[in-house]
Amino acid sequence: MSLLRQELRLFLRQRIALPALLLMLVLSAASVAVGLAEIARQHDVIARIQPKQAQDEGTVAAWAGKEGDAGNAAYYTFHATWDTPSPMAFVALGQRDVAPFVLRVRALALEGQIHENETYNAELALPGRFDWAFVLTYLAPLLLIALLHDLFSSEREAGRAVLLAVMARSQRSLWLRRIALRAGLLLLALLVPFVVGAAVSGTPGSQAALVGAIAAAYLLLWTLVCLAVSRWRQSSLANAASLASAWLAITLVLPGLALLAINSAIPVQQGIELTLAQREAVHAGWDKPKAATMQAFLRDHPEWKDKAAFAGGFHWKWYYAFQHLGDRAVDSKVAAYRAGLEARDAWTRRTGWILPSVGLQVAIHRLAQTDLAAQIAYQDRIRAFHAALRRFYYPYIFSETPFREADFAKAPRWRG
Amino acid sequence: MTLPDPSQTARGTAASTSTPASAPLQPIEMRDVELTRGSRTVLSGLSLDVKAGEIYALLGGNGAGKSTTLSALLGFLTPTSGLIRVCGYDPAAEADAARRRTAYLPENVALYDLLTAHENIAYFMALAGAEPERAAIDAALDAAGLQREARDRRVSGYSKGMRQKVAIAMAVLRDVPVLLLDEPTSGLDPRATADFNALLGGLKARGTAILMVTHDLLGAADCADRIGFLAEGRIIEEVHPGEGIDVLALHHRYGERSAA
Numbered sequence: 001m002s003l004l005r006q007e008l009r010l011f012l013r014q015r016i017a018l019p020a021l022l023l024m025l026v027l028s029a030a031s032v033a034v035g036l037a038e039i040a041r042q043h044d045v046i047a048r049i050q051p052k053q054a055q056d057e058g059t060v061a062a063w064a065g066k067e068g069d070a071g072n073a074a075y076y077t078f079h080a081t082w083d084t085p086s087p088m089a090f091v092a093l094g095q096r097d098v099a100p101f102v103l104r105v106r107a108l109a110l111e112g113q114i115h116e117n118e119t120y121n122a123e124l125a126l127p128g129r130f131d132w133a134f135v136l137t138y139l140a141p142l143l144l145i146a147l148l149h150d151l152f153s154s155e156r157e158a159g160r161a162v163l164l165a166v167m168a169r170s171q172r173s174l175w176l177r178r179i180a181l182r183a184g185l186l187l188l189a190l191l192v193p194f195v196v197g198a199a200v201s202g203t204p205g206s207q208a209a210l211v212g213a214i215a216a217a218y219l220l221l222w223t224l225v226c227l228a229v230s231r232w233r234q235s236s237l238a239n240a241a242s243l244a245s246a247w248l249a250i251t252l253v254l255p256g257l258a259l260l261a262i263n264s265a266i267p268v269q270q271g272i273e274l275t276l277a278q279r280e281a282v283h284a285g286w287d288k289p290k291a292a293t294m295q296a297f298l299r300d301h302p303e304w305k306d307k308a309a310f311a312g313g314f315h316w317k318w319y320y321a322f323q324h325l326g327d328r329a330v331d332s333k334v335a336a337y338r339a340g341l342e343a344r345d346a347w348t349r350r351t352g353w354i355l356p357s358v359g360l361q362v363a364i365h366r367l368a369q370t371d372l373a374a375q376i377a378y379q380d381r382i383r384a385f386h387a388a389l390r391r392f393y394y395p396y397i398f399s400e401t402p403f404r405e406a407d408f409a410k411a412p413r414w415r416g
Numbered sequence: 417m418t419l420p421d422p423s424q425t426a427r428g429t430a431a432s433t434s435t436p437a438s439a440p441l442q443p444i445e446m447r448d449v450e451l452t453r454g455s456r457t458v459l460s461g462l463s464l465d466v467k468a469g470e471i472y473a474l475l476g477g478n479g480a481g482k483s484t485t486l487s488a489l490l491g492f493l494t495p496t497s498g499l500i501r502v503c504g505y506d507p508a509a510e511a512d513a514a515r516r517r518t519a520y521l522p523e524n525v526a527l528y529d530l531l532t533a534h535e536n537i538a539y540f541m542a543l544a545g546a547e548p549e550r551a552a553i554d555a556a557l558d559a560a561g562l563q564r565e566a567r568d569r570r571v572s573g574y575s576k577g578m579r580q581k582v583a584i585a586m587a588v589l590r591d592v593p594v595l596l597l598d599e600p601t602s603g604l605d606p607r608a609t610a611d612f613n614a615l616l617g618g619l620k621a622r623g624t625a626i627l628m629v630t631h632d633l634l635g636a637a638d639c640a641d642r643i644g645f646l647a648e649g650r651i652i653e654e655v656h657p658g659e660g661i662d663v664l665a666l667h668h669r670y671g672e673r674s675a676a
Contacts, residue, residue, distance in 0.1 A: 003542045010539060013530035159526035163583075166490055166520040168543045170512060 007181055020143050024189035027139055031132040032197035035090030038129070039201065042089075042101055046082045046416065049102055053080040057408055065405030070396030071316025073403045074389075077411070078104040081385055083378040084416045086369040087203040091194065091211060092133035092361070094370030103382060107389045109326035111334055112278040114379055115271035132194055133364045136215055137357050138251055140190055141222040145243040147182040148226035150236035151175070157236060183223045187216055207367060214367075218360050225250075251357040258351045258358065266347065268340030274333055281329035285322025297321035300328065307398040316397050324390070338376065345372045388412040442501070443468055443517075443593045443625035444489065449498035451481075451488060451649075458484045459495065460649035466625040468593065471616060473628045473636035476646030482629040485646070486596050489627070490520060503593055516544075519587035523599040525579040529572035533562060533582045536571060540586055548589055556585035559618070561611045577604050584615065595619060597628040601635050613639040637663045 011017050057077060064073045083101045105113050152175075155161045168174040191212055198208040229242045285293060294317070298305050301324075310317050352359030365371035392412055396403045444466035451459035458481045466472040476482050487493045488500055491507030491514055500507055507514035527536045537553050548556075557567055560581040571579060580600070587595055601609040616626060616639050630636050636643050637657045643666075644651040655661050 006535075006539045006542050009535070010528060010531065159522070159524055160528070162490070162492070162522060163520065163526065163540070164543070165492070166515050166518060167540045167586075169516060169545045174543060 007177055011181055016146055020146050021185055021189045024143050024186055027135050028190045029193040031130055031135040032193040035131045036197055038093055039085050039090045042085055049080050061405045061408040068402030068404055070393060070403035074107040074393040078106055080104050081382050081414045082416050087201045088207055088368045089370050090197055090201050092364045092368040092370050093129045093131045094365040095375040096370050097129050099375045105386055107393050109278055109282050109323045110386045111327055111330050112275040116275045137360055141247055144186055144219060144222050149239040149243050152230045153236040153239055183219055187219050214363055221356050254355055255358050262344050262347045266340055266343045269337055274330055274337060277333055278326050278330045282326035290318050293322050296325055304398045320397055341372060385414055443503050444627055445501040447499040449500055450496045451493060452496050458649055462650045464644055464651055466627050468625050469620050469623045471620055471626040471640045473630055473640035473643045474646055475643060480646040481649045482646055486598055486629055489596060517592050518594045519590045519592050521583050521587055521597045521600050523602055525583040527571045527579055527582060532570055533567045536582055537586055541589055556588040559588050559615055560585040577608055593625060595624050595626045599630055601632055633667055
């Protein structure tokens with residue numbers, strides 16, 4: 001029987017070995033199942049919204065098409081957008097928990113529509129979702145500590161250290177083998193459910209391999225922490241206490257303090273304040289002189305200067321002009337809000353170079369495309385889509401071209 | 417009690433490697449060894465050697481430096497000055513090479529409680545680079561005197577004596593040139609002690625150099641070729657039991673020195 005198999009037998013007979021490995025396997029499998037279920041639910045929502053969208057659009061088209069009023073058509077038609085999850089999103093749900101992944105927008109002022117959804121599912125922002133990234137970041141190190149804290153000390157305490165030192169042909173090989181076996185089996189228990197999940201979700205092999213390598217590097221780092229503490233030659237109990245303190249500091253306390261420091265150093269308005277500011281700007285548009293509104297609008301859209309004239313108290317041209325100006329009014333606020341979020345994100349990434357748990361979360365969420373960058377990218381795609389909607393409706397509105405039922409089908413479509 | 421066939425043990429296979437060309441022939445050699453632990457000088461000019469096929473018993477009172485001597489020979493402690501060689505290797509600087517030629521029987525044998533005697537031996541032998549057959553392990557356990565019915569039980573229920581027999585079986589199986597024993601008969605009943613002494617005789621006949629640290633003067637006189645009395649970190653008297661010594665007188669002198 002090879003030495004490795006003998007080590008394996010010895011390890012597996014230890015009271016803590018099998019329960020720890022099984023617990024790792026169960027936690028990993030449960031988190032993968034939770035992640036896959038949530039992503040399947042999101043896919044299902046996205047799939048269901050498309051026929052609903054067609055149904056809704058058909059209803060609007062049925063009456064607005066008869067009147068042929070493009071302003072009505074643009075006002076009453078919601079256009080669905082959605083952020084399709086990446087195959088790897090099941091690993092780390094991230095911003096998909098708290099930010100909307102489906103948003104129906106109209107050709108009105110946009111920023112309010114984007115940010116009024118900010119508080120969507122806010123209660124999930126408190127504890128965070130139980131996903132695989134959570135298991136890897138917080139629970140796997142604890143189980144590794146359980147397996148490694150007494151690696152050397154248990155031999156000293158049992159009186160076998162001298163006999164082992166005398167018998168082993170190579171001390172280095174002996175301990176490397178034992179460490180590799182413990183950490184390797186734990187990594188295996190962690191990765192097997194992930195690999196199954198990756199296969200089910202269709203994650204590309206190279207990305208799955210990268211996540212596996214990141215997980216291995218993270219556990220290697222914790223292994224080194226365990227070994228460093230073990231070298232102090234304390235008792236097993238003292239090692240366990242020291243390592244538990246290190247875990248608390250590295251995964252919870254220091255990242256928490258870093259987050260507090262970043263948030264204090266970079267104040268960012270609430271998104272809902274943008275919505276309010278924009279609505280106030282839009283509502284103020286009702287009271288402003290129409291000529292001034294149209295003049296301001298035409299500075300942005302000179303192509304309509306020959307078609308901007310209208311008569312009477314209300315006209316869609318004027319209405320959509322001040323909707324547009326409502327967005328422009330919060331331009332600087334939106335830019336500051338975004339810059340603030342990106343600055344916080346950049347500092348979080350920098351913190352990740354010092355705090356491994358933060359670095360791991362940043363890396364995994366980036367790979368899963370569930371981070372702030374992915375959320376902002378979705379918002380940018382919505383803005384581009386909204387601009388296309390305006391480009392589509394403006395010719396009907398400003399040229400006063402009748403908007404018939406058939407025209408609804410010509411509207412831009414969201415490409416998920 | 418008979419020892420297993422050497423061809424089935426570790427010497428000549430994994431545990432046997434050549435000594436340096438310039439190495440002295442002495443399996444155990446200590447010359448003018450000084451060793452301090454903290455501010456205390458434990459060994460002070462200790463010189464002793466053990467030849468192949470010789471049993472050397474090292475006696476001394478508590479704190480005389482017996483265990484320190486073994487620790488230095490195993491490479492766990494580095495002397496301040498002097499020379500220590502195990503089969504020509506400096507155990508402090510070439511620990512792996514020296515230990516590969518050394519079997520060690522601690523006073524309190526700690527094994528893996530979750531393994532059986534067979535499994536413990538197989539594991540420790542594998543660590544030493546040998547993979548003895550089950551029959552060879554059984555032969556070594558026979559030689560050590562461990563009951564057959566106990567061998568496939570986990571050693572958690574073993575007595576001190578039974579654990580010692582397992583460790584003795586390992587020493588027998590390793591078949592290395594040097595055997596270091598720390599109070600080897602302290603947990604054994606008189607019959608087991610006699611069996612153990614006979615076993616040592618067998619190892620001696622095989623050419624093993626045996627250094628035994630003990631308080632048991634009578635036992636040492638029974639099996640050792642030489643007895644060294646250690647006091648204040650050096651050998652102060654050496655006797656040859658084979659030359660008709662007066663054990664009772666020795667006991668008196670030894671008692672006085674132990675108390676000193």
